[in-house]
Amino acid sequence: MSLTNLQIADLLARSAAEAESYRQRAYIKASRGALAWTEEAADVLESGRSLTELFGVGDKLARRIEGWMTEPPEVGDPPESRSGFSSRSVSSSIVDGHPDWRGAINADLQMHSTYSDGDVTLEGMAAASRELGYSYIALTDHSQGLKIAGGMSPEELRAQGRAIADLNDEMQDDGFRVLHALEMNISPSGEGDMEPEDLEGLDLVLGSFHSSLRTTDDQTYRYLAALRNPNFHVLGHPRGRMYATRAGLHANWRRVFAEAAKMGKAVEIDCNPNRQDLNAALASLAVDAGCYISIGTDAHSIRELSFIDMGIATALAAGAPRDRILNYMTADELVAWVRDRPQRSGQVG
Numbered sequence: 001m002s003l004t005n006l007q008i009a010d011l012l013a014r015s016a017a018e019a020e021s022y023r024q025r026a027y028i029k030a031s032r033g034a035l036a037w038t039e040e041a042a043d044v045l046e047s048g049r050s051l052t053e054l055f056g057v058g059d060k061l062a063r064r065i066e067g068w069m070t071e072p073p074e075v076g077d078p079p080e081s082r083s084g085f086s087s088r089s090v091s092s093s094i095v096d097g098h099p100d101w102r103g104a105i106n107a108d109l110q111m112h113s114t115y116s117d118g119d120v121t122l123e124g125m126a127a128a129s130r131e132l133g134y135s136y137i138a139l140t141d142h143s144q145g146l147k148i149a150g151g152m153s154p155e156e157l158r159a160q161g162r163a164i165a166d167l168n169d170e171m172q173d174d175g176f177r178v179l180h181a182l183e184m185n186i187s188p189s190g191e192g193d194m195e196p197e198d199l200e201g202l203d204l205v206l207g208s209f210h211s212s213l214r215t216t217d218d219q220t221y222r223y224l225a226a227l228r229n230p231n232f233h234v235l236g237h238p239r240g241r242m243y244a245t246r247a248g249l250h251a252n253w254r255r256v257f258a259e260a261a262k263m264g265k266a267v268e269i270d271c272n273p274n275r276q277d278l279n280a281a282l283a284s285l286a287v288d289a290g291c292y293i294s295i296g297t298d299a300h301s302i303r304e305l306s307f308i309d310m311g312i313a314t315a316l317a318a319g320a321p322r323d324r325i326l327n328y329m330t331a332d333e334l335v336a337w338v339r340d341r342p343q344r345s346g347q348v349g
């Protein structure tokens with residue numbers, strides 16, 4: 001008898017619910033960490049190694065998990081906030097079986113730098129991405145409305161544009177390019193927090209909800225309003241869920257994805273293990289509706305750039321053809337897709 005990383009994550013989240021308040025955060029952090037482990041804990045033990053080799057696992061946590069492995073506790077189904085997730089170790093083994101999918105991917109289309117809430121400079125994220133083999137990335141720092149994430153004002157966005165242009169001049173000979181993009185905050189009524197003229201010159205705009213994410217009421221209206229907003233191209237982490245914290249928004253997904261396809265918008269597979277948003281079940285509905293898919297790690301550090309496998313595995317599970325995934329386009333093809341897309345959907349944008 002042994003447990004998967006997903007089951008361990010669930011047990012850690014259950015421990016949080018039973019722990020003293022000051023320990024709850026540590027357990028939630030550990031449960032999220034378990035989703036991001038690169039190897040199955042069972043395999044680590046099987047090969048005679050210590051669980052402390054896994055990211056974020058100390059001696060005490062290792063003993064607790066080993067106890068569970070020896071004698072798995074009886075638990076019921078996870079609550080909605082922990083349902084419909086996979087783990088990174090499983091995703092990586094799926095992608096290992098499709099080396100052409102990892103080899104052919106050209107870009108990571110969501111990441112953050114010190115221009116908003118990332119840990120690393122624009123130059124650092126670009127260099128690390130180039131080392132991973134990409135030919136381009138979309139740098140998607142937050143816009144002004146998301147104060148908690150240090151969102152950029154229009155002036156800061158323009159300054160970032162100049163820094164990216166300089167960097168692209170330097171990296172040109174390496175065949176690498178940074179697309180100037182933005183993760184624009186979208187209100188529940190579907191409006192962006194930047195004026196359309198502030199967005200001129202951007203290569204790509206993601207639109208994401210970051211507020212009123214805990215409501216359990218149907219939010220189809222919110223998605224339809226946002227998708228009809230012509231000022232962004234990709235709906236970022238569509239549900240806004242977070243492992244063990246919130247289940248994400250509810251909507252009539254067939255209607256939402258039909259509207260996205262009609263408006264020529266892509267929907268994102270956010271690769272962060274705690275988000276997995278869209279997951280395979282919803283991504284499959286989006287593919288069936290004819291949507292384009294955009295894969296982004298949502299990395300806020302260099303380590304998180306490696307989350308890309310979660311998105312590739314989700315796209316594979318959803319049956320997404322590569323010619324409908326923006327990341328498999330070249331930078332020029334993606335820029336052309338953004339440019340031509342409004343005509344394709346019959347919108348002026």
Ligand SMILES: [Zn+2]
Binds near residue numbers: 183210
């Ligand atoms: Zn976001």
